[in-house]
Amino acid sequence: MEHLSYAYGKNHYLEDPDLRAVLAHFWPEARDREAELADWGAFMGREVYEAAYHVDQGAEPVLVMHDLDGRRVDRVRLAPVQRQVLERLRPIVRPPYEGGSWHHHFALGYLLADPGLYCILTITHQVAYPLHKYAPDLGAWKERVLYGDAWGATWMTEIQGGSDLGANRTVARREGGVWRLFAGDKYFASGAGLADVAVATARPEGAPAGPKGLALFLVPRLRADGTLNFTVRRLKVKSGTRAVPSGEVELEGSEAYLIGRAEEGIYYTLETLTVSRLANAVAAMGIAGKAILEVRERVQRREAFGRPLAAWPLVRHDLLELAVRQAGGLALAFAAVDAFDRAWADRPPYTERYHFARFLSHLAKNRTADHAAAITRLAMELFGGLGFLEEYAVARWHREALITPIWEGPSNVQALDLLEAMQKKRAHEPFLAWLEERLARRSEPGAEAALAAARRTLAELAAAEPEAAVWTAKTALARLADAAAVAALYGLADGPGGRYRELAELYADRFLRGEPFPAAAAHRTEVFLPGRGPS
Structure with a gap:
């Protein structure tokens, strides 16, 4: 990697003055965690950077449908380095549930940023979130997701509806002491084949049409008798991130556990979506930050027409464009995180402070995606011909940034x-x-x-x-x-x-x-x- 990336081997926390300034403003406790953040920054800049690049270049997850005895298992095989790195990254999801803040959680997510690895962690975290807040009776699953061996997923949308949750057709039927989900076709299921448990939307029989008739359910991979509880039809071939397995999942008679109150399911669903939109915003700026790390080193090393690139006025204009977009987008993202940190304990029908946090999440999710796509495109351009070659790290960041305007709602x-x-x-x-x-x-x-x-x-x-x-x-x-x-x-x-006043x-x-x-x-x-x- 040292021959493919200028950012490899650097401490991604210590090299990021914008992140340190943002945390100092929104999360003063960060000063007590400097050593931890620096350790994470070093980890992200070496082992994680290398592992993510390796997976992206051809070691992506593979679906294994049967075991050696011919039993259907529908599991993905991960590259060993990806599995090892994910285990070391798992603590990212814990701070909000250990008396810490969302600033802490999202600071670590920003430092990671890699969409494939971070997506696996965020969808796992979004299982813990509604269980923690609305389903204490399912606390054993929350503990497994946060501290044990379980990976999670969130499967909300369906092929006929996309972002229109009200069009979902999955039906929930109470049979004795258990709920079962039928006719569920979750067509873009991130974590398919990896998830040990998922949260999914379904409409209880007799519930009204539209989004307000949806309830939220916990769906384990295995039934109580140990057999498969849902099937993975196939994995998707994606043009973006390659590290997260995404596929088509069929729910037909799947055992499920109701989360909280059925009539409030749409609110729980939208809350988890708000969390994922904040993660999307933070990841977008984290991706952009990695591209900027590459560029700032490049323009000082590369000479053109007898001078370093950084000495030329038009290159300086581009560098200023990068700096303005990055600082503004990151400050906006953490303003939204800060608002959510103050409001996340609120429950339906919510308070004014929660509605404000939701309002900011829409602004942040959308604008950071714009900035990330623009920053990474310009970073490729500043690398010249190398910027468009997949063998160099900077090219991947633009491809990854183009995901962020689409995921979690365009x-x-x-x-x-x-x-x-x-x-x-x-x-x-x-x-x-x-x-x-x-x-x-x-x-x-x-x-x-x-x-x-x-x-x-x-x-x-x-x-x-x-x-x-x-x-x-x-x-x-x-x-x-x-x-x-x-x-x-x-x-x-x-x-x-002064720097931020000028910015x-x-x-x-x-x-x-x-x-x-x-x-x-x-x-x-x-x-x-x-x-x-x-x-």
Whole structure:
């Protein structure tokens, strides 16, 4: 790997000033965990980086349908290095359940970022989440998922519905003392063949049509008699991440355990989806951060026309673009994490603070995916011809980043969910109050631009006819996210100082005012190549 990647062997925590600044602002306890975070950063930069690249280059999971005795097992075979690394990564899922914070959990997820490995951990974690909160009677499964030998999965959508959960056809029938699930065709089931237990949506017989009739169930891989409880039809061949097995799962008479109250199942489902959207946002910026690690080393080593790449004005402009997008996206992601950390104990019908956290999750999930795709594409370009060769690490990060706008709901879904949160829950009101608290007293032009853009956008949405509001919802989603990113960056500026104040202004220029970066920024090396000082 040392011949394929500039980021390999580096400590991914110590090399990331933006992460350290974000944690110092949103999670002051991080200072007491510096040694742990640095250890994780070293692990991510060497063993994990190497293992993920190895799996991606041809050691992806393989479905094994039968054992030596001819019995159906539907298990995936993982490369030994992937299985070993996953076991060492498992503690990432534990902090929220050990009295810790979501900042801790997502900081480790950001450092990992690799979509295949991180996806396996997030879907495992999303089994523990509803069990911890709503099903103490199933606590033995939670313990196995968090501390034992069990891997988990979340299987919600079906082929005929996609993001429309209300179109699900899986039926839940109570037979004696056990629930059974029938006609379940979970067509994109991440963790298929690996999961020992999954959470899945199904409609109890007699429940109303639509999403509110869905309940959430725990579905083990094996029935009580030890036989297979569901079957894996096949694994998907994906154009993106290759480390996570994803396939088609059939539920036909599958034994299941009801989680919490059946009539609240859709709320539990959407909560776990909120957690996964936050993970998606954090992973998007983590992917982008790894591409930036590659680029910052490359532009200082590579010479063109007699000068290092980093000395040329157009390359500096690109580096500034990377720095502005990365800092803004990461600050936005952890602002959403912080809001969720304060609200996650809330239960249906929820409080204003939970609706605000959900509102921010839509903004963060969508905008970070945009930034990750743009950052990794530009990183490939800065590598020149090498950037498009699969044998070098930077190419993979763009391919992986392109997953993040699709997983956990594309931008159309995020925009519609945002409108629903506004219209039904008035979630934009605490959002605007949050912005005003952070921006109204500031005199910087960027603060004024961000607050004005948010007020104008919300007013336009409120005044629009329903169809017109939907038509402009994606534009509004991005504009509100950019206002929130500027507010979050100013929060960092009040801690580490001037670099983030400057980044906030540059972000507002670029994404809210539509203005080019000022020419003087070409000499602000400490902004786009932090650690090198002015030049």
